[in-house]
Amino acid sequence: MHTVAKLTSILGSRLPIIQAPMAGVQDSRLAAAVSNAGGLGSLPAAMLDTATLASELAALRAQTEAFNVNFFCHAPPERDSVREQQWLKALQGYYQEFDVAPPDAAGPGRNPFSAEIAEVLEANPPAVVSFHFGLPDESLLVRVQATGAAVISSATTVAEARWLEARGVSAIIAQGTEAGGHRGMFLDSDLNSQLGTFALLPQIVQAVGVPVIAAGGIADAAGVTAAMQLGASGVQVGTSFLLCEETATSSLHRAVLADVNGDTALTNVFSGRPARGICNRIMRELGPMSPLAPAFPLAGNALAPLRRAAEAIGSSDFTPLWSGQNRTGCAAIPAAEMLRRLAAGLPD
Secondary structure, X not given: OOHHHHHXXXXXXXXXXXXXXXXXXXXXXXHHHHHHOXXXXXXXXXXXXXXXXXXXXXXXXXXXXXXXXXXXXOOOOOOOHXXXXXXXXXXXXXXXXXXXXXXXXXXXXXXXXXXXXXXXXXXXXXXXXXXXXXXXXXXXXXXXHHOOOEEXXXXXXXXXXXXXXXXXXXXXXXXXXXXXXXXXXXXXXXXXXXXXXXXXXXXXXXXXXXXXXXXXXXXXXXXXXXHHHOOOOEEEEOHHHOOOOOOOOOHHHHHHHOOOOOOEEEEOOOOOOOEEEXXXXXXXXXXXXXXXXXXXXXXXXXHHHHHHHHHHOOOOOOOOOEOOOOOOOOOOOOHHHHHHHHHOOOOO
């Protein structure tokens, strides 16, 4: 079977285009709109409790047939009180500037995949389940596969792609360093190992036998065409959807997205793990990669009161402004129209 046809068969979609899951700026509305237009819409679930997840799955099931639900599968870190206090000390001047108190403790942040989440999926299985930061342990992975859902995951190196294939994933997302949001890296933490999409993609295509989905820096039809010519069976696109009518992207985030010349950088100050966003004050002054930031996902709680105070006066200085390096495809249009524009780059 041709690799594109094989991928769409796996995904259950008409088009080999996945809308990237984007926590904090979308819910089931965007995912349903993309799926109903022929792509594969995605629901980010790492920040949802089980009750909300169940509700969102039911909402999606009522609107569309094929959709993806995305989870993180990191190991929760050991608390390090010394490092957390160092982080709070680094932020002390900002607390004084905004006259806010630092939080008492690190918050829960993003939740890793768990037995409780698997139970929710078993009651209402999606067509596709995707993972970030590798895969959950084997007992949980078997439960997900038993629902009939296709399992896909992100690889940022050839070694990660081979690791995923050896564990039975149906397809692999080749996540280049241009991609917005969190890096999916999981076998090591060396940022020097991270390649751009069009360097990483052909290497993964050559290394594995499952369909490969290109992600990172693909913003328009030309990018889709380039990815397909390099062997991709499909693409995953996130940033170009951020201004679509069905998203919940804030007005502050929308304003900086509209400036396509604003720099992005990989930063750990918002969560403790490298993620690409548009540069703002906190990134410039404390990072973008700070050795003081507590381990993922604990770093973000200390910024929460600063973010609230700054946003209240119209500032995004302490807000994570996730974005890929290429924002030229962003447009305030319906998601279905964005999907149509992207699909123009697919082979006939």
